[in-house]
Every structure is written in structure tokens, then in C-alpha cells.
């Protein structure tokens with residue numbers, strides 16, 4: 216018996232740049248494939264990823280909405296946007312709006328994710344391999 | 351949901367808290383057809399009980415008459431199972447399993463672009479359901495490995511025959527696995543990491 220057959224496809228265009236480029240002005244290190252993406256610099260909408268880690272910087276002020284207070288209670292320890300979305304049963308995009316408000320109010324800190332880049336970071340991959348080997 | 355009662359909001363168990371030293375997280379995506387074992391794989395390696403996140407996707411309808419301005423939009427909710435592995439005190443890895451209609455996964459901005467790489471889970475009983483997703487990964491230059499989840503009643507093909515059927519180049523790793531076993535799922539992830547590492551040597555990522 217022979218299995219059905221597929222035909223290979225090829226990159227359509229230049230690989231899409233990663234969603235969160237490194238901070239402007241930051242030195243470009245050609246050795247790095249996976250960089251820690253730049254955090255939102257101003258109050259403008261932060262490019263939040265599913266795995267951006269959110270940490271509370273303060274307790275909820277009296278002015279906080281119930282939703283904001285819920286986030287602040289949940290992320291006393293670092294928690295990804297995906298986990299917050301799961302625990303609060305909010306879709307990802309609604310979650311990012313809520314977190315952006317909290318970032319603007321400086322009530323939470325965002326720790327940017329490591330994303331795939333065009334040029335490699337071997338040490339990161341090695342760290343992940345060592346970590347997995349201990350599982 | 352009701353956000354007013356603090357007791358009603360579920361959250362991580364104390365033992366599931368990440369340390370404050372956790373600096374950054376990376377993600378890996380697990381793709382494959384219905385019932386191929388994506389959720390099982392996430393669950394078998396995750397340190398937390400797998401969770402679900404969702405997003406509403408809108409896509410412009412493929413209209414026959416090009417009526418600008420009155421384009422039909424279709425909305426679909428995409429839900430993903432995910433799990434977590436703490437790599438070090440600073441580094442966390444998340445695994446996302448994507449069910450449902452494959453074309454919608456690719457509308458989730460940043461899901462594949464930001465991922466370190468992908469695992470394509472394949473069931474040899476329905477090899478063709480993985481064709482489209484493999485093609486989309488290729489088009490987007492997302493590095494991936496193929497894991498053949500060995501179901502007992504599935505036809506068994508030698509790997510070279512599967513490689514030919516899937517039209518994969520020699521460099522793309524193909525491994526057999528039983529994702530119900532943690533060690534087997536971990537080995538699949540290690541295969542992906544070694545592959546990504548090898549790409550850094552040849553400098554031919556994407």
C-alpha cells in the first residue's frame with residue numbers, strides 16, 4: 216500500500232518579519248536568532264504576544280475596574296498573556312486591551328517574549344535543550 | 351464572567367507560580383489534523399494542567415462579485431490548548447496545540463511568525479490532512495519537524511516512504527512517537543530544538 220502524496224511548497228515572499236522587532240537604536244547582534252523583543256516604550260499599544268509575561272507592579276487602586284483588579288491579583292507572580300486569557304475566560308485580543316490599559320497606568324510590567332529571528336541564537340537553543348533533557 | 355468576587359476567579363495553584371526571576375518566554379506550535387494527539391502531547395509534557403485560550407478571527411469572505419465596502423466577513427473562534435515547561439529560572443517555554451480549521455490558525459497574528467518552530471503531528475491513517483498545514487509552514491518559512499504518532503491500527507510505512515509521500519527534503523527530521531508518553535513527547539521537542547540548532551550551523555533558517 217502506498218500513502219497519498221503531497222507536493223512541496225516554497226516561501227511565498229521574504230519571510231515575514233517577526234511581530235516585535237528589537238528596540239530601535241539597539242545594537243544589532245548578528246549572532247542572535249531569537250531576541251528578546253523590545254517592550255512597549257511609550258503608552259502606545261504594546262505589541263503583546265501570547266507569551267509576553269505580565270507581572271503586577273502594584274496592588275489594584277480603588278479606581279481599578281473589576282477586570283483590572285482581577286488581572287493584578289492573578290499576576291503577582293509572572294504570568295503569560297495566554298494564561299491570563301485562560302483564567303479570565305477572555306479572548307486574547309480583549310486580554311491585550313486590558314493589559315495595555317494596565318501598562319499605561321504603570322500597574323503592570325510586561326516581559327517581552329523571545330521570538331524567532333533571521334539570525335540564530337545558539338545559546339538559547341542549547342539552554343532549551345538542556346532544560347528539556349531534565350524533564 | 352463575574353469579576354467582582356475575588357474568590358470566583360480561578361487562577362494558578364501556588365505551586366504553578368513562575369518564579370519572579372522568569373524573564374522571558376518562547377513558544378512552539380503543535381499542528382496536525384483532528385484527533386492526531388495535539389492535546390495529548392501538550393498535556394504529557396506540560397508542568398501545568400493544560401489551559402485553553404481563544405481568539406475571534408475575522409476573514410474577508412471570498413466573494414464572487416467584488417463589491418468593495420460590502421465585503422462579507424466571517425468570524426470564527428479559534429481555541430488553543432497550551433501548556434508550559436520551565437526551562438530555567440529565567441526562561442519558560444510554552445506549547446500551543448491548534449485544533450479546528452487549519453487556515454484560521456494562520457490568521458492568528460504572530461502565532462507562527464513568533465514561534466521558535468513547529469511540530470507537525472501526523473497520523474498515517476489520514477496522512478493527507480497534514481498536507482495543507484505543512485505547505486503553509488513552508489510558505490511562511492516556519493521551521494518544523496514531523497512526528498508520526500503511532501496509533502495501533504495505523505498503517506506503518508518506512509520513514510523514507512513517508513518522506514517521499516510528504517515531499518520533505520532530507521534535512522527535515524521525521525520521528526515516530528507516542529505522545530501519551532512524556533519522554534516520547536519530550537524527545538519530539540528535542541528533535542525540533544536540535545533541528546533549529548543545526549540551522550544555525552548552516553545558516554539556512556527559513
Ligand SMILES: Nc1nc2c(ncn2[C@@H]2O[C@H](COP(=O)(O)OP(=O)(O)OP(=O)(O)O)[C@@H](O)[C@H]2O)c(=O)[nH]1
Pocket residue numbers: 382383384385386387388389390391447449450499500501502527528529530
Ligand atoms: N495509540 C495512541 N493513541 C493516542 C496517541 N496520542 C493520542 N492518542 C489518543 O487519540 C485521541 C485523540 O487525541 P487528542 O490529543 O485529543 O488529539 P487532538 O489532536 O488534540 O484532537 P483535536 O483537538 O480534536 O483535533 C485520544 O483518545 C488519545 O488518547 C498515541 O500516540 N498513540
Ligand SMILES: [Mg+2]
Pocket residue numbers: 388389390431447449
Ligand atoms: Mg485537541
